Amino acid sequence: MDANIITGVDIGGTKTQIRVIKGSVILADQIIATDEWRVRDAKSDAKTLVEIVRRACQGRAPQALAVGAHGCDTDDQCLAVQAHLSAEIASLVMVVNDSELMVPAAGFIEGIGVVAGTGSIAVARTPDGRMLTAGGWGWILGDEGSAPALVREAARAVRGELDRGRADDPLVRSLMQSVGAEDPTMLGRLLDATRGSVVWGRYAASVFSAAGMGSQLAQHVIREGGSGLANLVGILIERGANAARVVAGGGVIAEQPLLMQAFKEAMKQVSPHSDVLLLRAPPVAGAVALAQRLLATSIHST
Secondary structure, three states: OOOOEEEEEEEOOOEEEEEEEEOOEEEEEEEEEHHHOOOOOHHHHHHHHHHHHHHHOOOOOOOEEEEEEOOOOOHHHHHHHHHHHHHHOOOEEEEEEHHHHHHHHOOOOOOEEEEEOOOEEEEEEOOOOOEEEEEOOOOOOOOOOOHHHHHHHHHHHHHHHHHOOOOOOHHHHHHHHHHOOOOHHHHHHHHHHOOOHHHHHOOHHHHHHHHHOOOHHHHHHHHHHHHHHHHHHHHHHHOOOOOOEEEEEOHHHHHOHHHHHHHHHHHHHHOOOOEEEEOOOOOHHHHHHHHHHHHHHHHHHO
16 A cells, blocks of 8 residues: 555546545546446445556555545445445545535535536535435436436426427427427427436536527526525525535536526525535545545544
8 A cells, every 4th residue: 555645536427537646646537437337236336446446546555545426325325335445445435425525625624515417415414424415316306406307397398388389488499409309299208218317417408508598498497406406405404504605516507607506596595694606626626635634534543
């Protein structure tokens, strides 16, 4: 084991980023598709991830490894993945939900992290370290403000317009073109045939494009998405989370200013005194920061 080599991993619903550093030098920084290696079996995924980490570290084991994992939505789930990783590699290991990378990636110790990408979730920690989550239920039940959920709500809005005999809103044309539907009655069937959240998420750009063309429907869908994300934060506040700082990240909210604007506007009603920030650094920087803290804590305790 090489001293001072640490690794941070951000496992998102779409992509996984691995960053290896030694001191202040980045030794490796790579991105791979999550579906290329993750099969959703904790033991198998841990073995595969360790192989990926070792390759990124040129065959070595990092002294500390921190992982933010999409889908680890409870303390027990995080600890289970952590145990599997620890069994495969001689490193200090920490596993958290991927949204927990937002706050440390922004350079802070405490706050509420919000992810809006392939899925959506809000996460915080109580003073005694217990995880608090809201959302993360998947795009069929929720995932408000995520890319597939925005498409789901846009399709519902379009359906309502077509039922009323109206097809002049730009969202109707934009969404139909995105999914390749020439016949309006085929919109639902085509979406139903592509049930994966990643596939649905790819159509989200059509919602923002329509909003830019003045679509009232698309603008309403985006506002509702931002409000849904703010409501997740509100739930955590009710459960005792410290809302002084709220850091948002994830592919869709980072790339689409209209959604971040909608989230900020909604947060003014939910928690007007919160400092609401958009994460500018990649979330993997938060995993690196957690790995650094893990190593420092281990050194100070020995």
